[in-house]
Amino acid sequence: DSGVTQTPKHLITATGQRVTLRCSPRSGDLSVYWYQQSLDQGLQFLIHYYNGEERAKGNILERFSAQQFPDLHSELNLSSLELGDSALYFCASSVIDQGNTIYFGEGSWLTVV
Amino acid sequence: GQQVMQIPQYQHVQEGEDFTTYCNSSTTLSNIQWYKQRPGGHPVFLIQLVKSGEVKKQKRLTFQFGEAKKNSSLHITATQTTDVGTYFCAGPVSGSARQLTFGSGTQLTVLP
Numbered sequence: 001d002s003g004v005t006q007t008p009k010h011l012i013t014a015t016g017q018r019v020t021l022r023c024s025p026r027s028g029d030l031s032v033y034w035y036q037q038s039l040d041q042g043l044q045f046l047i048h049y050y051n052g053e054e055r056a057k058g059n060i061l062e063r064f065s066a067q068q069f070p071d072l073h074s075e076l077n078l079s080s081l082e083l084g085d086s087a088l089y090f091c092a093s094s095v096i097d098q099g100n101t102i103y104f105g106e107g108s109w110l111t112v113v
Numbered sequence: 114g115q116q117v118m119q120i121p122q123y124q125h126v127q128e129g130e131d132f133t134t135y136c137n138s139s140t141t142l143s144n145i146q147w148y149k150q151r152p153g154g155h156p157v158f159l160i161q162l163v164k165s166g167e168v169k170k171q172k173r174l175t176f177q178f179g180e181a182k183k184n185s186s187l188h189i190t191a192t193q194t195t196d197v198g199t200y201f202c203a204g205p206v207s208g209s210a211r212q213l214t215f216g217s218g219t220q221l222t223v224l225p
Contacts, residue, residue: 002155033213043156043201043215056212090155101146102213104155 003027004105006091012111018079021108025072025093031055032074033102034066035090043090049074050096081112117204119216127224132189134219136202143205145178145185146213151198159187159200192223 003026013019025032034046045058049068060066063081068074078085088109092102116139126132136145144163148156160169162178162185169176175188189196199218 002157035215042217043203045212045214048212058212092156101158101161103158106155 002103004093006105006108010109017081021076023074023091029093031094033092034076036087038087086112117214117216123220125222134187136185136216138183141182146203148201149198194223197223
């Protein structure tokens, strides 16, 4: 158990819909990262927040947005969903924000039908 | 942009055989990290290498960081079925130490 909690674990939704994935980082960690992993694909970096502020953006679609709240939990919002958005979405956390070791949650499986 | 490449993409070995995966970056890395993802699981941190030419061992696993800090390798001696999974290397994106770029991963299958 990494200490990073993600909900929901599984989600099935229709095209065009909007979903919110939630992440609680490890106790004491200020950084939250979101990654997308499609079938047989690697880990694609989406976005990084540190203590409530956006610090880095990867290949995140405009239909996707994220935020980190004062209690340090984070939410990833995916809207106007397409079939190709079906993937495993991982949240990870770390203590600081300088490319150090990150700890992954168990992921949220999103299936768009 | 910076790329981190890993080879091979897939590797099947007989239990007891050795296994090596290689990681190459298009730019110099300040550090390189290795993660393991078991089937159906999430990536788990294995190790971090920082110094040029560094070699670290964890039981049957040996990790190396190249002299130029642009490549790395993970070698497993005498594989076991518990070694099954995908091994990823990751390094900070140049110009943004806040973002880890992951390699494409090597999926290891160990046949009993």
